[in-house]
Amino acid sequence: MISRRDFLQATVAASAIYGASGVGNWSKLAAQQALTQDQLLDFDTFGNVTLVHVTDIHGQLKPIWFREPEINIGVGAARGQPPHLTGQEFLNYYDMKPGTPHAYALTYLDFVALARSYGKMGGLDRVATVLNAIRADRPDALLLDGGDTWHGSYTTLKTAGQDMVNVMDALKPDAMTSHWEFTLGTERVNEIVAGLDFPFLGANIFDATWDEPAYEPYKMFERGGAKIAVIGQAFPYLPIANPDWMFPELSFGIRDERMAELVQEVRDAGADLVVVLSHNGFDVDRKMAGQIKGIDVILTGHTHDALPEPVMVGDTMLIASGSNGKFVTRLDLDVRDGQLMGFRHKLIPIFSDVIEPDKNVAALIEKQRAPFQAELDEVLGTTDTLLYRRGNFNGTWDDLICNALIDEREAEIALSPGFRWGPSLLPGEPITREDLFNATAMTYPEAYRSEMTGETLKTILEDVADNLFHPDPYYQQGGDMVRVGGMGYHIDVRAERGNRISGMTLLKTGEPIAPERSYVVAGWASVNEGTEGPAIWDVVESYIKQQGTVQVDPNKSVKVTGA
Amino acid sequence: MELTRRGAIALGAGVAATLALPIRAMASVDEAIAEFTGGAEIGEGGLELITPEIAENGNTVPIEVSAPGATAITVLATGNPTPKVVTFNFGPLAGAQRASTRIRLAGTQDVMAVAKMSDGSFVSTSNNVKVTIGGCGG
Numbered sequence: 228m229i230s231r232r233d234f235l236q237a238t239v240a241a242s243a244i245y246g247a248s249g250v251g252n253w254s255k256l257a258a259q260q261a262l263t264q265d266q267l268l269d270f271d272t273f274g275n276v277t278l279v280h281v282t283d284i285h286g287q288l289k290p291i292w293f294r295e296p297e298i299n300i301g302v303g304a305a306r307g308q309p310p311h312l313t314g315q316e317f318l319n320y321y322d323m324k325p326g327t328p329h330a331y332a333l334t335y336l337d338f339v340a341l342a343r344s345y346g347k348m349g350g351l352d353r354v355a356t357v358l359n360a361i362r363a364d365r366p367d368a369l370l371l372d373g374g375d376t377w378h379g380s381y382t383t384l385k386t387a388g389q390d391m392v393n394v395m396d397a398l399k400p401d402a403m404t405s406h407w408e409f410t411l412g413t414e415r416v417n418e419i420v421a422g423l424d425f426p427f428l429g430a431n432i433f434d435a436t437w438d439e440p441a442y443e444p445y446k447m448f449e450r451g452g453a454k455i456a457v458i459g460q461a462f463p464y465l466p467i468a469n470p471d472w473m474f475p476e477l478s479f480g481i482r483d484e485r486m487a488e489l490v491q492e493v494r495d496a497g498a499d500l501v502v503v504l505s506h507n508g509f510d511v512d513r514k515m516a517g518q519i520k521g522i523d524v525i526l527t528g529h530t531h532d533a534l535p536e537p538v539m540v541g542d543t544m545l546i547a548s549g550s551n552g553k554f555v556t557r558l559d560l561d562v563r564d565g566q567l568m569g570f571r572h573k574l575i576p577i578f579s580d581v582i583e584p585d586k587n588v589a590a591l592i593e594k595q596r597a598p599f600q601a602e603l604d605e606v607l608g609t610t611d612t613l614l615y616r617r618g619n620f621n622g623t624w625d626d627l628i629c630n631a632l633i634d635e636r637e638a639e640i641a642l643s644p645g646f647r648w649g650p651s652l653l654p655g656e657p658i659t660r661e662d663l664f665n666a667t668a669m670t671y672p673e674a675y676r677s678e679m680t681g682e683t684l685k686t687i688l689e690d691v692a693d694n695l696f697h698p699d700p701y702y703q704q705g706g707d708m709v710r711v712g713g714m715g716y717h718i719d720v721r722a723e724r725g726n727r728i729s730g731m732t733l734l735k736t737g738e739p740i741a742p743e744r745s746y747v748v749a750g751w752a753s754v755n756e757g758t759e760g761p762a763i764w765d766v767v768e769s770y771i772k773q774q775g776t777v778q779v780d781p782n783k784s785v786k787v788t789g790a
Numbered sequence: 791m792e793l794t795r796r797g798a799i800a801l802g803a804g805v806a807a808t809l810a811l812p813i814r815a816m817a818s819v820d821e822a823i824a825e826f827t828g829g830a831e832i833g834e835g836g837l838e839l840i841t842p843e844i845a846e847n848g849n850t851v852p853i854e855v856s857a858p859g860a861t862a863i864t865v866l867a868t869g870n871p872t873p874k875v876v877t878f879n880f881g882p883l884a885g886a887q888r889a890s891t892r893i894r895l896a897g898t899q900d901v902m903a904v905a906k907m908s909d910g911s912f913v914s915t916s917n918n919v920k921v922t923i924g925g926c927g928g
Contacts, residue, residue, distance in 0.1 A: 464844060464846075466847070467844060467846055468925065478846060480842045480844075480846070481843060690922055694922055702844060704844060709925075724898070754924055754925045
């Protein structure tokens, strides 16, 4: 028997990094010629079971730009550990070279130049090609979708998730779990689930009144002579992070006891392999892997991390497959006699100019988009600045949204939620309505305008900061830091709850925020029922049209210490 | 044994729940514990308290306590103006020394359970429960 450690090392050694020299000098064509579809798909089929993992696609049917985070701070046990390594630290840890395709796919470094060389990533028609190749090797490979699928684009919003349901149906998943799906409302979710050919799993979704399971917790599969249990774990903090009035019948939570019971239940039922298809977020999964014995593989989601190797916690393997269709993970396993004997893993980057689209799925995608094509393509303006969102603090997309809120809603301060979804746009590109909706599409878009005291603003910042930087991941609610326009502040991420934020300053005047004074605040995506105001995309569209060409100055108003 | 909330209510014959009334508004946690234990020493182990890490709604937070062999379990919300929440007494006919209910929490705080075992000894445990404004998620 080969130990897992040996296998991990073997895998790392075998995973070739393509095109290892100074790509910055190459022309786009030369760079892409160095990559071939065969290289990207190359994989020596191994063992008797194959898992394929996609997650957090956020409605992205077409290839996109997606800049990985520059700031992604780990606290507590996660400090300095993957996935909290970015840029050069990430490259050093995984022994990758700057300028390579992997550096472009996995870090923010030199993003604009490398994006122009290597092209967009993702596209579910390319993902289909990868799936076809994997299924040619292993016809009964399990495709598992980690959720945040029926959300995040113009067409997904307009069709209440139907475009994604139709295209995913063609990819034939074996199971999925959920998060943003529930912002379509319980009724719509249940309507879709009734028509799915595969189970919609959520071991931690309970009826709020009776505290009894509301959705299927797991599904047993037989593959390669092995029994495989896939347990679904939905995002635990839906009723807190998203509007609970959209799914009032349901309660979520981490529910460790429930997970431990189910692992025992499926083992008792003869499972040789226990897989958790999770939307917990990476740090929560890392803790769960240490708390609950008997899980072989956790397919992580929610935090959008893409890791080129599994992270081992004891005997549990954590897999992180990125977001927005940018990556597909293939995990081949040798499962025998109720044990995982070895594995081979590959995080496959979906370079859209290299991987041939599957014709049928490409046609299906165009069919979903056709009724909306004119609206999608309308150009609202141009950006001079790289627009991106992902990162713990402000991204330029949110800076743009905050500027629009302050300008259009005549506010002193703007708040934009710490979402992780939303692809990037390169400098010089037109901003289409599709691009704007990729950063804003959701079912509670009202842009409110209200008065808040300085004290209230401090309370909000402290609350959100604790939900991101609490040293125990089970107490992290799941988003990035609220983005702030018009106000600067200092944050000590390692301070205690209630003491992280200081030096709040109104940028317009340079004066400190006074606790008792009222400020005019505009924001969007409030979880409160009955929030009033125009949709955020109307506010930002009006601002972009008025500006013509958008410029976002570098944001230096948040000072971070303790990282 | 798997016990759902519905089951717990059906089990009510053996479990007498006494909801504490706010008699003395600021009765301290220490006083409340002393009242329950009579000042006896408190150990650990054999008592399980299940709470959410983050409350979905601070006004109605589901909790569950379980201590095989206990004759009574008291629950304290240490950060509430009135910390005493509930005491469950288990008679000899109780099928299990387990109970669940929902409690109101004024803010982020430790929820504490103290159990009186059949031999007269006491054990306690506590969990931190966060009450947050929410929003901004993922």
